[in-house]
Amino acid sequence: MKIQVDERGYYGNFGGAFIPEMLYPNIEELRENYEQIVQAPDFQKQFNHLLRDFVGRPTPLYLAERLSEKYGAEIYLKREDLCHTGAHKVNNTVGQILLAQKLGKQKVIAETGAGQHGVATATVCALMGIECIVYMGEVDMARQKPNVERMRILGAEVRPATSGSKTLKDATNEAMRHWINNPTDTHYIIGSVVGPHPYPEMVARFQSVISKEIKAQLLEKKGKENPDYVIACVGGGSNAAGAFYHYYNEEDVQLVAVEAAGLGNHTGESAATTVLGKPGILHGSKTLLMQTEDGQVVEPYSISAGLDYPGIGPVHAHLFETGRAKFYSVTDEEAMKAGVLLSRTEGIIPAVESAHAFAALNQMTFNSSDVVVINLSGRGDKDLETYIKWGKY
Amino acid sequence: MNRIDKLFQDKKERVLNVYFTAGYPQLNDTTTILEALETSGADLIEIGIPYSDPIADGPTIQESNGVALENGMTLKVLFNQLKGIRDKVSVPIVLMGYVNPIVQFGVENFCAKCEEVGVDAVILPDLPMFEYLEIYKPMFEKHGLYNIFLITPQTSEARIRQIDENSNGFIYMVSSASTTGAKTSISLDQSDYFARVKNMNLKNPTLIGFGISNAETFDKACENANGAIIGSAFIKAISEEGNLEEKISGFVRSVIG
Known part of the structure; x- marks a missing residue:
């Protein structure tokens, strides 16, 4: 079984392009052009140049010795937290802003939850001198104030999404509505491996630099490209898709996806889509979706705004359904503890999203010879408030 | 014969299609609204199935x-509300919703x-054509249901x-x-598009929707198609204070005269 997208945008049973006719020309334009644009040598040259000199790639693959000792395996951290703007999100926005330029678009819109993707989008728009509007749920704007101001300093307009639950899902709805109303001059930079085809595959490809680098770095350090495990947290799933991408079809590598269980999967306050979701359609793709029995989308909960999404990228729904990836879920409390543990054993305060990936180590057992790579997708600066509020350190 | 085909056989111009959201303003207003719309002169009625994330809709809907x-x-x-509706309402009924x-x-x-209840067609804006053709079409046809693109x-x-063709x-x-509901008028730059479609001599009738809100925009739309669809403006009208049936007949009268 090969993990790959088909020409309709499906990974097995999941994916597709469930969009209103108003967006059909936009999506077609992207679908018809993006592969050719992205594969062109001048695009690759510009993309790689920006990843190196602007983002700061390659990011280190760091052997976490004290953490390794604690869990009895050889644990490496892929340091996406060291990317410019503080997380992996910028890998995708650099790619998409170049694509937007090639498509002749003068304006960019984006949605954001915690504000990381919004900041990464505002950053590349500033870099290229392109007008930028970021939709953000009114509730998220209030709880992620520093990121709102970062976007504004960078020159972006932050528009509150005031519909529905006023969080990430609604910001995405508003961005899509904006695109419907402005179809010709605007490019929509989706921040995760979600949305209608070709977005999930396109975003995954831009993020796949993560696993490409892991392979090269492991080869150098260990004399082999493949670890035994690759572990990443999953909200929509862009950092996981990037970390898994070049390992999708390497069967000797166990892929591990970690979802946010919030207060617990049976409390009604969780964001663990593979546990609580059923197949459904949201934001243009068929995927696993948290919903009522009548098909209304349910508002998820997690302490981490970046994992607080009722769906999951279609590729992850496929990895789950086929058993290619093993899924764990981790509560707020477990994630926060893991964040503090990493801070104290390795001197790295992780983003609360990334802390979920580390908490899964407690649910796994290893042989001492196992090589484990954890994608440390973002740094914890933005979450200081959350750590302080939690307070148990 | 599907009621929609019958409608367009008998009436080729100024066909008025009115949209309302099921369960609004009150849960059990559905049959009242359907009956009042028909009595007032609506030729076709579109019932919206409410959804948590209606991405093609503006703030009103x-x-x-x-x-x-x-x-x-x-x-x-x-x-359940539509059980027996065909004893009371004879105009075509279309369900509109997300997939x-x-x-x-x-x-x-x-x-x-x-x-079973007598719905004639369905509009699902986020259902892609190929999904419809490959998966939904046989079921739609079996039950005499039209899919509106x-x-x-x-x-x-x-x-x-x-x-x-499809x-x-x-x-x-x-x-x-x-x-x-984003726009409340029809602008001149749309006339190119209207003319372009008109000149294609499509086999299906056309109804213009989005931005149709009153007599003026309805008339304008009817110059360019077989009729028009009103949604947001009707929702606004029935949101106001007053007797529901009177608001409905007042609104329809204000549009078709």
Whole structure:
């Protein structure tokens, strides 16, 4: 079984392009052009140049010795937290802003939850001198104030999404509505491996630099490209898709996806889509979706705004359904503890999203010879408030 | 014969299609609104199935969706309300909604219920054409249900032809690049698009929707198509204070004279 997208945008049973006719020309334009644009040598040259000199790639693959000792395996951290703007999100926005330029678009819109993707989008728009509007749920704007101001300093307009639950899902709805109303001059930079085809595959490809680098770095350090495990947290799933991408079809590598269980999967306050979701359609793709029995989308909960999404990228729904990836879920409390543990054993305060990936180590057992790579997708600066509020350190 | 075909056989111009959201303003207003619309002169009625994430809709219809869901509207409730509706209402009824609630209800089951209560067609804006053709079409046909496609000013001529080929009933012409209720007028730059579609001599009738809100815009739309669809403006009208039936007849009269 090969993990790959088909020409309709499906990974097995999941994916597709469930969009209103108003967006059909936009999506077609992207679908018809993006592969050719992205594969062109001048695009690759510009993309790689920006990843190196602007983002700061390659990011280190760091052997976490004290953490390794604690869990009895050889644990490496892929340091996406060291990317410019503080997380992996910028890998995708650099790619998409170049694509937007090639498509002749003068304006960019984006949605954001915690504000990381919004900041990464505002950053590349500033870099290229392109007008930028970021939709953000009114509730998220209030709880992620520093990121709102970062976007504004960078020159972006932050528009509150005031519909529905006023969080990430609604910001995405508003961005899509904006695109419907402005179809010709605007490019929509989706921040995760979600949305209608070709977005999930396109975003995954831009993020796949993560696993490409892991392979090269492991080869150098260990004399082999493949670890035994690759572990990443999953909200929509862009950092996981990037970390898994070049390992999708390497069967000797166990892929591990970690979802946010919030207060617990049976409390009604969780964001663990593979546990609580059923197949459904949201934001243009068929995927696993948290919903009522009548098909209304349910508002998820997690302490981490970046994992607080009722769906999951279609590729992850496929990895789950086929058993290619093993899924764990981790509560707020477990994630926060893991964040503090990493801070104290390795001197790295992780983003609360990334802390979920580390908490899964407690649910796994290893042989001492196992090589484990954890994608440390973002740094914890933005979450200081959350750590302080939690307070148990 | 499908009621929609019968309608367009008898009436080729100034066909008025009015949209309302099921369960709004009150959960049990559905039959009252249907009857009042028919009595007032609506030729075709579109019932919106409320959804938590209606991405093609502007604020007015979003809000009515939210209220309807809070009121407890579901597909089960709606089909119960529509039982026996054909004893009271004879104009064609179209259900409009997003695809996820239909998928959860079960597509086959949904089609059977539509046939049972007398629904003539369905509009699912986020259902891609190829999904419809490959998966939904046999079930729709089995239950005599039409699928209504949308076209927009950005839809290519080749695709309009393809849509016309695969359509029954009528084609929904979205007047401009927008969500519902975003615009309250029809501008001159749309006339190119209207003329272009008119000159294609499609086999299906066309109804223009989005931005149709009053007599002036209705008349303008009717110059360019077989009729028009009003949604947001009607929702606004029934949101105001007063007797529901009087508001409905007052609104329809203000549009068609």
